[in-house]
Amino acid sequence: MQLDLIIFVTYKIKVIYVLRNPKDTLVSIFNFAKSFNHNEEFIGHLEEMADLFLESKYWYGSWWAHVDEFVNLPKIHIVHYENLLKNPHKEIKRIAEYLDVDLSDNQLNELVDYTNVF
Numbered sequence: 001m002q003l004d005l006i007i008f009v010t011y012k013i014k015v016i017y018v019l020r021n022p023k024d025t026l027v028s029i030f031n032f033a034k035s036f037n038h039n040e041e042f043i044g045h046l047e048e049m050a051d052l053f054l055e056s057k058y059w060y061g062s063w064w065a066h067v068d069e070f071v072n073l074p075k076i077h078i079v080h081y082e083n084l085l086k087n088p089h090k091e092i093k094r095i096a097e098y099l100d101v102d103l104s105d106n107q108l109n110e111l112v113d114y115t116n117v118f
Helices: 002-011 022-034 046-054 063-071 081-086 088-098 105-115
Strands: 015-019 076-080
Touching: 015 063, 015 081, 022 046, 022 063, 063 076, 076 081, 076 088, 081 088, 088 105
Parallel strands: 015 076
Antiparallel strands: none
């Protein structure tokens, strides 16, 4: 990880990290795993997936270790996925400010409309 830190600091890279609630992440992983009927790696119930998730024994490794690596990096902008859904205007404006991008109210509204997932 030290090399990554050097790259971030040296090149002044701006990183936006979208962080999702671990409970929602678990449910998403469970639904993803269940969507593959041919996938015999996981054929259990949500409770079994929760155990694997909590023990960091599912396909993607430890959610907590992954999050810890990113949230502790310097100059990283954290966006909580749930906040983005609840208040997209506020979160997109925060992202624009982080990126030093001036958005008019009209541009902000267009971005919110364009990125609406519902």
